Amino acid sequence: MTMTSSSSSIERREGGSSSLLVATTNAGKLREYRAMMADLSVQWQTLEDVGLAGMDVAETETTFIGNALLKAQAYAAASGLPTMADDSGIVVDALDGAPGVYSARYAPTAAERNAKLLAALQGVPEEKRTARFVCIVAFATADGITITAEGRVEGRVGFEERGTNGFGYDPVFVLDGGLTMAEISSEAKNSLSHRGRALAKIRPLLVSWFTR
Numbered sequence: 001m002t003m004t005s006s007s008s009s010i011e012r013r014e015g016g017s018s019s020l021l022v023a024t025t026n027a028g029k030l031r032e033y034r035a036m037m038a039d040l041s042v043q044w045q046t047l048e049d050v051g052l053a054g055m056d057v058a059e060t061e062t063t064f065i066g067n068a069l070l071k072a073q074a075y076a077a078a079s080g081l082p083t084m085a086d087d088s089g090i091v092v093d094a095l096d097g098a099p100g101v102y103s104a105r106y107a108p109t110a111a112e113r114n115a116k117l118l119a120a121l122q123g124v125p126e127e128k129r130t131a132r133f134v135c136i137v138a139f140a141t142a143d144g145i146t147i148t149a150e151g152r153v154e155g156r157v158g159f160e161e162r163g164t165n166g167f168g169y170d171p172v173f174v175l176d177g178g179l180t181m182a183e184i185s186s187e188a189k190n191s192l193s194h195r196g197r198a199l200a201k202i203r204p205l206l207v208s209w210f211t212r
Contacts (some may be wrong), residue, residue, distance in 0.1 A: 072140035088135035150199030
């Protein structure tokens, strides 16, 4: 976990905001944030709530941390609110790390992305289909404080889609126990997912920020 700041303390300034903007329009991500940070004493705000749903921040960086910070800082500056954003993706060893930071842009829809990934791995045996989900969560304020945390979970890419309790690449990502990320419960997913692990790391600092 890393932090940069124009101040020596991350304690919330007197009169600071108790609102937290989650910079996503992905309903699945938003559900995960709220579920995993439910006891954080904040007023949750979405891009729609603050009139920024139409604001697009191009993911021009070549790393997960670069893109997460880019989005968090841009939306914090535009809204004036403390903002959380993340960049995540699936890193497949047999594809030299692809799709990686381009996971969300690998194909137009989730179904097409999964189909393309499975096609790219056609003929690759199970033992060489190792992969990991990586997530960088970034927190930024309009006055220059940034915090980042990384989470990852190891697994492999399966041979078909399985499960309905997930989104993105969840139906093709097989965990050590043999189930896909889309076949486990929401509670189990939140405890072991790449985003869940990143949020668990960053949460103590957010508690410090939003409480006195």
